Amino acid sequence: MEQTKMKCIIVDDEPLLRQHIAEMTEQVDFLELVATFPSALAAASRLQQGDIDLIFLDINMPYLNGIDFLESLENPPLCIFITAYSEYALEGFRLQAVDYLLKPIVFQRFFQAATKAFQQFVQRNKSTQEPVANDTMLFVRQGDAFVKISWTDILYAESMQNYTKLHFKERTLTIHQTMLALEEALPGSHFFRIHKSYLVNVNHIDIISGGRVYIREQELPISRTKREELLQNVVFKKLLSR
Template identity: 40%
Template sequence: MNQTTNKIYTCIIVEDEPLSQEILESYLQDCPQLKLKAICNDALEANQILLKEAIDLLFLDINMPKMNGIEWLKSLDQSPKVIFTTAYPEYAVEGFDLNALDYLLKPFSFERFLRSVNKFLSLQEKVGEKQENQEETILVKSNKKTYLLKPSELNYIESDGDYLKLHRKDDCLVIHDTLKHFQTKLPSNDFMRIHRSFIINLGKIDYLEGNQVCIAKQMVPIANSYIDQLMQLIKK
C-alpha cells in the first residue's frame, strides 16, 4: 500500500446554508483521511483561510451571497482541489471547466459524497507515487563506496566532529561533511534541524517526550530554541 494512503488532508466547507453545513460536517466525520479545518459562510471568509494556511480540498457551494463559488474560484491564482456542492444543475458545465473534481447535486447521499472523496484520495495517491518516483538522490561517499541516497530513506542525521552519521532504517552511513552543508541538500519541508548536532526527518517521528523526539526507537535531543518551531510544524 502506498504511504500516501494514510496521509491526512485538510479541507474546508464553503456553504451558506446551515443544514448543508451540518450534513457535510457529519459526512466528514466518517472520512478519517480528511481533517475539517473550518466551515465558512461565504467565499470571502474562505479566502481569509487560504491566505493563512494551505488547504487540500474545498467543498464549495456555488450560489452564495457576496460572491458565488465560481466567481471566487476564478479569482484565485492557485486553488485547492474542489468538489462543488449546489442545488443548481445548470452550473455543472462551468464547474467542470474549472477542473473541479466532482459536482454534488443537493440533496446527495453519503454514498455519492464518498464517491467524490475517493476520487480525490485516488488522485492524491497518484500524485504521491509520482513524487516518490521523481525523488532526487544525493551522492554520498562512505567507506570507499558511493551511494545514491534518497532523502526519504533517512531517519535522522547526527554530527560527530568532522563527520556525519546518516541513520537509515537498517544501517548508518558515515560521511565527511558538516551538518549545515548537508542540510542544503535535503528537502526543507521534510527535514528540520532540532539541535546543533541533529537534523531529523519529520515524517519519521514516532512521539515526543520532554526535550526529546523518538525516531525508529532512538531518542534524539531537541534544543530549547527549536521546540516551538518543531511543535508548529507537527500541528500542521
C-alpha cells in the first residue's frame, strides 16, 4: 500500500536555508515538496489552490512576516514556523502551529517536527473520512410506520423474540425489529450485548456489580464472560477518552 504523503511548501527569504530545508524534506518519505518561495506574498497564490497540507514558514521576512501571513489565511494548512528567536514560540502556539524550528536547523529536530505534523495530518484525514459523530438519529419500525429516535437516549433494549422493547428515561417503545437487527444498526462503540435478552447503552451504565448491571436503578443480568469483556473493552475505553 502506497504511503500517504503531505504536500508541503517552504517559505523563507534566505536562499541557502530554503535549499537546506528542501534537502531535508527529500529524506522524509511522508513529505512531498511542491515548491519553495522567497516571501509570503509569493506563496499566497499557491496556497489558494487549497491542496497544500504543510507549510514551513519563516517568521522574519520583509513586507509580510510569517505570523501576520498565517493569520491572514482563511483555511491555513498545518504550519511549522522557522525562526532565529525562541521568544516567537509563544506566538506559534497561539496560532496553533504544529511546532517551530530554531535556526540553525538540524535534521533530528526537523524530523521530529515533521513527524508531529504528519500525525496531525493523519488524524485530520481520519476524522473527515469517518461517519459524522453527531448524527445520532435512527429510524426504527413500529407497525407499518418508521419512527425517528435518537440512539443516545436509549438506556437499554430488551429482546421479545421478533420484537424489541426500547427503554428510555421517560418511556418505552416496542419496535418490530429483532435484537440482532437493532444491534447491527447501532454504533458498537456505544452499545454492548450483556445478555441474549439485553443490549445496553454503556454511556448510561451507573453500576457494574457482580453479575448485574444497573441503569437508573434498573437491574439487568450480565454473564461472567460478558462482564469481563464489558469492563476491559468498553467501559475502560470510555473512561480513558473523557
